[in-house]
Amino acid sequence: MARKNYTDEFRRRAVDLFESSPGATLKGIAADLGVSRGALKEWVDKLGSGATTRGMAEASAMIGRHESQAARIVRLEAENAALTVEARKLETERDILRQAAKYFAGETNW
Known part of the structure; x- marks a missing residue:
């Protein structure tokens, strides 16, 4: 496998x-x-802020506090990326289900 x-x-x-x-x-x-x-x-080990080792409660508290403009942009871009990935995943799953429905509908001889 090629290294990316x-x-x-x-x-x-x-x-x-x-x-x-x-x-x-x-x-x-x-x-x-x-x-x-x-x-x-x-x-994560190299570039991460260490929030994952502090615990989820502490990380949630950090988001609740006043955050700088740069931190807010980074957080929103990360959320946007996550939502984009999720939308792509859902579209793929939907397409697979549509193809399966067409296949199985074609097999029935009612």
Whole structure:
């Protein structure tokens, strides 16, 4: 398998997405983004803010406090990226279900 090279911005956004998604797992985020779990873990260890080790309650409290404009932009971009990935996933699932419905509807001889 060929090694993929990701930009620094993509790596930062992936880490931001992971850190801003409560209850998210490395495996789940990596699958959504199409990267390996090990690569994402390495990026989180290297580029992460450490919010994942502080606990979810503390991370939620950080969001509730007044945040700088730059931090707000980063958080919103991460949320936007997550929603885009989720929309793409849902569209794919919908298309698969439509194809399955057409296939099975064609097999019935009522």
